Amino acid sequence: MRRNSNGYYASSVAGGETVRAFVPDPLPPLPVLDLSGGRQQLLEKATLALGRLDSVCLLLPDPQLFLYSYIRREAVLSSQIEGTQSSLNDLLLFEMEEASGVPFDDVQEVSNYIAALEHGMARLREGFPLCNRLLREMHEKLMSKGRGSEKQPGEFRRSQNWIGGTRPGNARFVPPPPQEVDACMAALERFLHGQGDGIPTLLRAALAHVQFETIHPFLDGNGRLGRLLIVLLLYHGQLLSQPLLYLSLYLKQHRAVYYELLDRVRVEGDWEAWVDFFLEGVDRTASAAVLTVQRLTGLFAEDVNRIQMQGGVSAAAIRSMLRVLAALRERPLCSLxxxxxxxxxxxxxxAKAVQTLVEGGLVHELTGQRRNRVFAYTAYLDILNEEEEP
Structure with a gap:
């Protein structure tokens, strides 16, 4: 649906140039979202997919083990959208004190992303509201070290920014002037609370993400924090009991369409096209995550069986190998x-148990060194990494 306008333009100065900066109207959009033409079915399908994801994780011996690696995979993907080159292995090596040689700036950004998510989830679990203060706290974690740490971490911007282009005058999009940011974010905060407006949580997350990206309230880190806002809303709205759904891979694979739909919301007020794209992404991503959980469950059971069925090995040695394998489920990349x-x-x-696992092909050594060796549960990492390719 075209609403012709989703806001208004105001003059602003950036880099010595006067530009037209876009100030979005408060949410929800008017007229209200059109849920006809199959859109209601899309909403129901995506909601069911989230429910399956939330319940299937109970199949795992310990859902926290899956979350540890899955969240790190998401952090890598979300940061890759912003241009970093880190891999999941780089991040896991970075988190090991013994490891060195990984790309520091890139992997620091990914590590900051995890710290921001963990801070936000911890605050919500203790009853803190999903509000601007929490977003600023998370931004401070996100930008605390490495690139961007000089760009006012934890503070809404006090200068004009822009998106795309070589300078403000030819930017693809110019967010609201700095003096409008506080009012825009206050309106967004009211929408996040949204008590009594009848908007389903999934639609609230879809709308809030675009609004946050349009306001672009920080000098840096808006993309990553805007994606984190989605999972916070799904947890806060009780659609997920754990932070399990991340759209970064979907958005990375469909980046051109994603940016085009954000622009259509701003220029034409076409929220419906964006909502269709978002709901399809939720459905696909949740369904893929369910398959990942099921494959990991099968992998763990198969590998335990392989160890238990090994011939010519003492019962004590088998128990030791099972304990090492359990440790690798917790941290799929580990020093001895x-x-x-x-x-x-x-x-x-x-060391003896690991060597037997290496000889059996369940575990691989990464460094080729005699000392400070690092071992990987390769099949586990392969399942997580294979979805990174478009």
Whole structure:
């Protein structure tokens, strides 16, 4: 539906140029969203997919183990949209004190993303409201170290920014002037609370994401925080009991369409086209995550069975290998020292168990060194990494 206008333009100055900056109307859009033509069915399908994802994680021995790696995979993908080159292996190596040589700036950004998410989830669990203060706190975590740390972490911007182009005058989009940011974010905060307006949580997340990206309230990190806002809303709205749904891979694979639809909302007020795209992404992403959980469950069971069925190995050795494998489910990339600590085995016993797992093809050594070796549960990492290719 074309609404012709989703806001108004105001003059602003950026880089010595006077530009037309867009100030969005408060949410929800008027006229209200059109849920006809199959859109209601899309909403129901996406909601059901979220329900399946939330329940299927109960199949895992410990959902937190899946969350540890899955959140890190998402952090990598979300940061790649912003131009970083880090991989999941880079991040896991970075988090190991013994590891070195990974691209520091890129992987620091990814690590900051995880810190921001964990802070936001912890605050919501303790009853803190989903509000602008929480978003500023998360932004401070997101930009605390590495690139962008000088760009007012935790503070709404006090200068004009722009998106795309070589300068403000030829930018693809210019967000609201700095003096309008507080009012725009206050209106967005009221919409986030949205008590009594009857808008389903999934639609609230779809609308709020676009509004946040349009306001672009910070000097840097808006894309990553805008994507985090989606999962916070789904958790806050009780559609998910864990932060399990991330759209970064979907948005990365359909980046041109994503940006085009954001522009159509701003220029034409076409919220419906965006909502269709968003709901399809939720359905696809949740369904893919369900398959990932099911595959991991099958992998864990198969590998435990392989160890238990090994011939010519003592019962004690099998128990040691199972404990090492359990440790690798917690951290699929680990040093030998950490594997010994996590499995509760002595260093020599852990080393012998790991060597047997390497010989059996379940575990691979990454460094090729005699000391400070790093071992990977390769099949686990492969399942997480394979979806990164478009």
């Amino acid at each position: 020292k950490e594997l010994a600590n996590r499995s509760g085995l002595s260093f020599p016993t852990a």
